[in-house]
Amino acid sequence: HAKKQGKNRYFWFEPSMENELRFRNELELGIRRGIVDGEFVPYYEQQVDIATGELVGFEMLARWDSPDLGVVSPEVFIPITEEIGMIAELSEKLMDRAFRDAQQWDESITLSVNISPVQLRDPWFAQKLLKQLVANNFPPHRLEIEITESCLHENVGMVRSTITSLRNQGVKISLDDFGTGYSSLEQLRSLPFDRLKIDRSFVRELRGSEGCSKIVDAIISLGRGLDLPITAEGIESEEILDTLKQMGNLKGQGFLYGRPENAEEVHARLKSMGLLSTTSDTAALVAE
Ligand code: C2E
Numbered sequence: 001h002a003k004k005q006g007k008n009r010y011f012w013f014e015p016s017m018e019n020e021l022r023f024r025n026e027l028e029l030g031i032r033r034g035i036v037d038g039e040f041v042p043y044y045e046q047q048v049d050i051a052t053g054e055l056v057g058f059e060m061l062a063r064w065d066s067p068d069l070g071v072v073s074p075e076v077f078i079p080i081t082e083e084i085g086m087i088a089e090l091s092e093k094l095m096d097r098a099f100r101d102a103q104q105w106d107e108s109i110t111l112s113v114n115i116s117p118v119q120l121r122d123p124w125f126a127q128k129l130l131k132q133l134v135a136n137n138f139p140p141h142r143l144e145i146e147i148t149e150s151c152l153h154e155n156v157g158m159v160r161s162t163i164t165s166l167r168n169q170g171v172k173i174s175l176d177d178f179g180t181g182y183s184s185l186e187q188l189r190s191l192p193f194d195r196l197k198i199d200r201s202f203v204r205e206l207r208g209s210e211g212c213s214k215i216v217d218a219i220i221s222l223g224r225g226l227d228l229p230i231t232a233e234g235i236e237s238e239e240i241l242d243t244l245k246q247m248g249n250l251k252g253q254g255f256l257y258g259r260p261e262n263a264e265e266v267h268a269r270l271k272s273m274g275l276l277s278t279t280s281d282t283a284a285l286v287a288e
């Protein structure tokens, strides 16, 4: 019997573990190569003023279409990139491209980027980012960084000084995926954020679940009390948009407004809306 079990185990566990390991190694190798070869590209998701419908910004989302593995989700490649110590390099490369892209957009349009907790652990993060902004001649007040609650229970003192240095130069700080992590109300009060983003898991269930609509209501009241503007993410339907409109003065994003698009698609969209920059040389060149 034991032998049979052992045999079963052999067939049941080992091949799948081996496959998993092989896949993981392929991913790692692919990521290392892909970063060097510039396979990762920024896509952009619209951020909209819910009340007026006005386009106010874009969130940059990393995309990877690997020649060997096909399209891989950021939910898969970001954690591995963090583990192999390459997230800062990937982020810097993506931001270089995003700053160049956004320079062609109207000055009123902001750019949001997601920053990994691993990057925030670097005591030089703020200095490096500010240097990168200067190198790209990108105005800090047009940049918003999104950090998640998992950053907050690490080294709060250091996170605070990083946030403060960035804010002093005009960069805005959003707390992303709010409601899914562990942030305490104390941290919310004591850390200088500029915005809360309600996680899409609550927004999606806004009309289906009474619990979720109460949570969204509570987050909106909290934001009002703490003077923190709010973005609702993951708006997929008119019904949810209508509900949110009645709940307060919010920004929103989600597939109802549009799927994330690449730089060329965004450029064409903004051109048709008359929202390309009039001052940047690159805009003039591309418009020819
Ligand atoms: P996130 O920052 O919360 O980004 C929002 C995610 O929700 C994106 O997924 C976006 O495509 C998706 N989404 C937006 N609207 C809707 C909607 O209406 N319905 C549904 N079902 N989904 C919607 P994506 O691009 O797969 O990114 C997943 C996560 O990966 C992001 O969550 C972010 O945490 C992380 N990520 C993406 N790009 C980067 C990056 O450059 N750096 C870092 N550190 N993390 C990134």
Ligand code: MG
Pocket (backbone or CB within 6 Å): 059, 114, 146, 176
């Ligand atoms: Mg985000």
Ligand code: MG
Pocket (backbone or CB within 6 Å): 176, 177, 197, 199, 233
């Ligand atoms: Mg989010």
Ligand code: MG
Pocket (backbone or CB within 6 Å): 177, 199, 200, 233
């Ligand atoms: Mg989210």
